Amino acid sequence: MNLMGLQDGQYRPLSPEQIETVHEASLKILEKTGITYEQGLEDTVQLLEDNGAAIDRDKKNIKFSKDMIAEQVARAPEKVVLCGQNPKNDLHLTENRVHLGTGGAAIKILDPKTGKVRSTTLKDLYDVSRLVDQLDNIHFLVRPCIATDIDKADYDINMFYACLAASSKHVMAGVNDEQGLHNVIEMASMIAGGPDKLAEKPFISVITSFAISPLKLCTQSTHIMQEANRNRIPVALSSAPMAGSTSPLTMAGTLAQLHAEQLAGITICQLTRPGAPLLYGGIPGMANLKTMGYSGGAVECGMMNASIHQLSNHIKVPNYNSAGLSDSKVPDAQAGYEKAFTVLLASMGGANYIHHSAGMLESMLTIAHEQFVIDDEIIGNACKVLKGIDIDAEHLALEVIDSVGPGGNFMTSPHTMAHMRKEYYNGNGVTDRKSREKWEQDGSLDIRQRALAMAKKLLAGPKPSHIPEEIDKEIKEKFNILL
Amino acid sequence: MTDFNEIKETLVNLDEQRLIELVNEALEKDIPPGDILNKGLIAGMDIVGEKMENEDMFIPEVLMAAKAMSKGVEILKPLLSDKETQTRGSVIIGTVKGDLHDIGKNLVAMMMESAGLTVHNLGVDIAPEEFVRMIKEKNAGILCLSALLTTTMPMMKQTIDAVVESGLRDQVKIMVGGAPVTQAFADDIGADAFASDAGSAAKSAKALVA
Structure with a gap:
């Protein structure tokens, strides 16, 4: 059942007037308060000044006029196509088309053999990328964990290599520095058949956390973002304030500040290269005020992530955001309901590229094989909701009702045969709907055990590399590939 | 005031104004400034720290407590001996x-x-x-x-x-x-x-x- 890229917009936390109010508030922030920047961004600041921004170099402050923002934001493409190495995995991001996939940079995994938590390795990244490749409802692969067992110098190239070898879905990740970015682009160009072909069908993209909330440009990530713009590689403009610590405690204030950060980031990209493909990357989050940690599983994260899509849609830029996190440490009932709430809300809000949606536990710190399988099922259910209910002659089935007649049954009707595999979401196999008797006969397995068994089976299958053999050889000659 | 419970409680209750009053009252009663600091303010912050650890207090409340405490310390500082300020x-x-x-x-x-x-x-x-x-x-x-x-x-x-x-x-x-x-x-x-x-x-x- 293909449930990718469905249009929606059933959940609208903000009214049209409220969207306008927040948008105006964001423009006011950029005009009155402005943003600040770290050392080393002189060229970027000069670029902004040359195009109308008011700069106070002593105070390190940049202010933007409404007109400047409007002019630059209008240049950002309304539609961004993020490709897979296999074209069936291409994502057409625009309007309210919904896609969900993995995300994060977890450092821990619940070991699939022992169940105990341990550090993630490059092999783990490869394994979970293979799972993602085979789980149909996960639409893209943002590297969900980092390899804690390799040197920083080898890090960027190996992250992307492991993902591209294991999966033909779109691959997105952050990079540590510009050198890392150049290496990754070079490797992807080798696979694509040259930089032009890569730009034409970008099967990789880069997360650039250009903003340190509140309202501060990070030098390293801004440089990476602009360099990706120049190389025609799509970027996701990640900024992720936490309500109560790095943005106002209130949801409205958090949305206004975050939208302002995004408008500034989009402006920088469009000045760097007009028409640069990018995703609005506002990720509204919440601080746990008892610890100042991240409350990923809060239902308000779902509400705010639906709202932020409304704001990106207002300026006609496709968006990247977050849902499907849980603060639980294991795949339990809490993980299930927290994930289901936020995934459903963000999906029903029409968000275009929802990451963090599969595999994560303990907010963004831990992954588990079984969680990818369970979350694939949660995403499938959420996307099914987007499909809605077809009302037409065929689906109303008046003729069938008439021919079966009062008191009959529909079990063997050709109409049932024709629709039974399409009308309902049939699941990936992890959900238990057996009788208790049958369930006991099969070993009384709970969801975690069933999901783990499915993951094991998926990983036991063949391991085709998605990188052609010849090119793989060249890549290994050129770069220090550790997989 | 032989015990410092009121100072401690006032600090935990985040009442900065009352805390300053209590510190001044204690000084008027000739209670040694070092005692006010150690047995009152620092002891109060120990309670705050414990509550924070047990997640009984929100961090913004802890920040308010620390701010109130530092106001109290400002009053005491000029009166403390060199040894006490060590x-x-x-x-x-x-x-x-x-x-x-x-x-x-x-x-x-x-x-x-x-x-x-x-x-x-x-x-x-x-x-x-x-x-x-x-x-x-x-x-x-x-x-x-x-x-x-x-x-x-x-x-x-x-x-x-x-x-x-x-x-x-x-x-x-x-x-x-x-x-x-x-x-x-x-x-x-x-x-x-x-x-x-x-x-x-x-x-x-x-x-x-x-």
Whole structure:
């Protein structure tokens, strides 16, 4: 059942007037308060000044006029196509088309053999990328964990290599520095058949956390973002304030500040290269005020992530955001309901590229094989909701009702045969709907055990590399590939 | 006022105005300023620290308590003898090179200050050499390293290695913390202590210099 890229917009936390109010508030922030920047961004600041921004170099402050923002934001493409190495995995991001996939940079995994938590390795990244490749409802692969067992110098190239070898879905990740970015682009160009072909069908993209909330440009990530713009590689403009610590405690204030950060980031990209493909990357989050940690599983994260899509849609830029996190440490009932709430809300809000949606536990710190399988099922259910209910002659089935007649049954009707595999979401196999008797006969397995068994089976299958053999050889000659 | 319960309670209840009144009243009754500080204010902050550790208080409330406490200390400071102003220890704290996160680190600094330690907060993105230089300059007894990013955690080890090479390792106790940091990681890189939150960091720092 293909449930990718469905249009929606059933959940609208903000009214049209409220969207306008927040948008105006964001423009006011950029005009009155402005943003600040770290050392080393002189060229970027000069670029902004040359195009109308008011700069106070002593105070390190940049202010933007409404007109400047409007002019630059209008240049950002309304539609961004993020490709897979296999074209069936291409994502057409625009309007309210919904896609969900993995995300994060977890450092821990619940070991699939022992169940105990341990550090993630490059092999783990490869394994979970293979799972993602085979789980149909996960639409893209943002590297969900980092390899804690390799040197920083080898890090960027190996992250992307492991993902591209294991999966033909779109691959997105952050990079540590510009050198890392150049290496990754070079490797992807080798696979694509040259930089032009890569730009034409970008099967990789880069997360650039250009903003340190509140309202501060990070030098390293801004440089990476602009360099990706120049190389025609799509970027996701990640900024992720936490309500109560790095943005106002209130949801409205958090949305206004975050939208302002995004408008500034989009402006920088469009000045760097007009028409640069990018995703609005506002990720509204919440601080746990008892610890100042991240409350990923809060239902308000779902509400705010639906709202932020409304704001990106207002300026006609496709968006990247977050849902499907849980603060639980294991795949339990809490993980299930927290994930289901936020995934459903963000999906029903029409968000275009929802990451963090599969595999994560303990907010963004831990992954588990079984969680990818369970979350694939949660995403499938959420996307099914987007499909809605077809009302037409065929689906109303008046003729069938008439021919079966009062008191009959529909079990063997050709109409049932024709629709039974399409009308309902049939699941990936992890959900238990057996009788208790049958369930006991099969070993009384709970969801975690069933999901783990499915993951094991998926990983036991063949391991085709998605990188052609010849090119793989060249890549290994050129770069220090550790997989 | 022979016990300091009212001061402690007022601090825990975040009533800054009343706290200042109580400190002034105590001084009028000739209660030694050192007692007001140690048995009243610092003891009150110990309770706040415990409540923070048990998640009975929101962090913004803890910040209010620390602010109220420092107002009280301002009144007492000119009246304390040299011996009394000698703090329990000198702490160098900073976020390691490559990492720009500072909220948690600043919380730790504040809780340690409230616990009576002298804290030199170096800020974020601090190179190992700079930590070493400041340990020497401030004759520090404790070094606290913070990292939030999984990619900057290795810099904690490099910083500790630099301290070892500088020959200062025996002089300082090293504490590490930050969201991804664990006790096992702390043990691995040769730190003396790990704390999972600001309240327990302050408690553990006091124990290290006791």
